[in-house]
Amino acid sequence: MKFKVGFGFDVHQLKEGIPFVLGGMTLDHHAGAYGHSDADVLVHAICDALLGAANLEDIGYHFPNTEERWKGISSLLLLKECIRLLAEKGWKLGNIDAMLCLEAPKIKPYLPGMKQHISDATGLSVDDISIKATTNETMGFIGRQEGLVAYAVVLIRKLKKRKA
Numbered sequence: 322m323k324f325k326v327g328f329g330f331d332v333h334q335l336k337e338g339i340p341f342v343l344g345g346m347t348l349d350h351h352a353g354a355y356g357h358s359d360a361d362v363l364v365h366a367i368c369d370a371l372l373g374a375a376n377l378e379d380i381g382y383h384f385p386n387t388e389e390r391w392k393g394i395s396s397l398l399l400l401k402e403c404i405r406l407l408a409e410k411g412w413k414l415g416n417i418d419a420m421l422c423l424e425a426p427k428i429k430p431y432l433p434g435m436k437q438h439i440s441d442a443t444g445l446s447v448d449d450i451s452i453k454a455t456t457n458e459t460m461g462f463i464g465r466q467e468g469l470v471a472y473a474v475v476l477i478r479k480l481k482k483r484k485a
C-alpha cells in the first residue's frame with residue numbers, strides 16, 4: 322500500500338446579509354462567506370488537500386472562478402469531482418482532519434451535519450472526518466469578523482502494483 326498526505330488552506334471574506342455556507346450547512350448568522358461559488362471555505366480547503374495529496378494542481382486550476390458554470394455552485398459537487406479525479410489515478414481517501422478559524426457563530430451544533438455532508442460527498446465514514454474549530458482570540462481580520470479560514474489535512478492510499 323502506498324500512502325500520501327495533502328494539505329489545504331482557504332480564506333474568504335465575510336459580508337453582511339448573504340448566506341453563510343460552511344461544510345454544506347447554511348449557518349444562522351447575520352453575515353456570510355463571499356465568493357464565486359458558495360464560498361464554502363471548509364470544503365475548499367479539503368478539495369485542495371485532496372488535489373495536493375495526489376499532486377493534481379489545485380482547486381483554482383480545476384474549477385476557475387472565471388468560469389460561469391462554477392458560479393454559485395455547491396462546493397460539495399466540487400469535492401465529489403476531486404474524489405473522482407483521485408479515483409481515476411487509483412487513489413482512495415483514508416481520512417480528513419480539518420480546522421476552522423472564525424469568531425462567530427458557534428460551530429458545534431453544525432458539526433454532525435457538516436460531517437454527514439462531507440461523508441456523502443466523499444464516501445468516507447463520519448468516523449474518518451474530523452472538523453475542529455477555534456477563534457482567533459479577537460485578533461486580526463478573523464477577530465474583526467472580516468473573514469474566516471480553514472485548514473485541512475488528508476491521507477490518501479492506493480494498492481502498489483505488483484512487479485511482473
Ligand SMILES: [Zn+2]
Binds near residue numbers: 333361
Ligand atoms: Zn474558497
